[in-house]
Amino acid sequence: MTKLTLPWPPSVNRYWRSFNGRVLIAAAGRRYRTDVELVMRLAGLRGVGALPVEVAIEAWLPDLRRRDIDNVLKAPLDALTHAGMWEDDSQVMALSIRKAGMDRARPRLELTIRGEGDAD
Numbered sequence: 167m168t169k170l171t172l173p174w175p176p177s178v179n180r181y182w183r184s185f186n187g188r189v190l191i192a193a194a195g196r197r198y199r200t201d202v203e204l205v206m207r208l209a210g211l212r213g214v215g216a217l218p219v220e221v222a223i224e225a226w227l228p229d230l231r232r233r234d235i236d237n238v239l240k241a242p243l244d245a246l247t248h249a250g251m252w253e254d255d256s257q258v259m260a261l262s263i264r265k266a267g268m269d270r271a272r273p274r275l276e277l278t279i280r281g282e283g284d285a286d
Contacts, residue, residue: 167284169278170205170209170279171275171276171277173202174274176195176241177237178241180195181195181244195241202245202249212250213249213252217252218259219252220260220261220280221260221279222262223262224263224264224266225265225266225275226269227265227267227269227273230268235264251279
């Protein structure tokens with residue numbers, strides 16, 4: 167089991183940009199990917215390879231704005247794939263997310279990642 171705290175992700179609209187009919191990762195998305203890589207490196211985390219995983223996320227919101235919680239998922243899963251947590255986010259077999267509360271000072275995502283064979 168791996169516990170990991172990630173910074174609050176950029177919105178889906180800020181993570182990707184369309185340019186000449188191609189979808190590219192925007193500057194905010196590239197920064198977020200770099201931040202996630204740094205979190206993993208500083209924590210000394212290695213990826214799970216090709217193993218299936220389950221991911222549980224507690225979202226500490228930056229404010230009380232109404233937001234669709236599912237829009238929070240894509241950026242961190244993409245960034246974790248890029249950082250080498252797993253080979254492809256299709257390995258995520260179960261995914262749960264809940265709004266844990268608001269923390270204006272430190273909005274974040276607290277993840278618990280369980281690989282095959284991890285004890286509870």
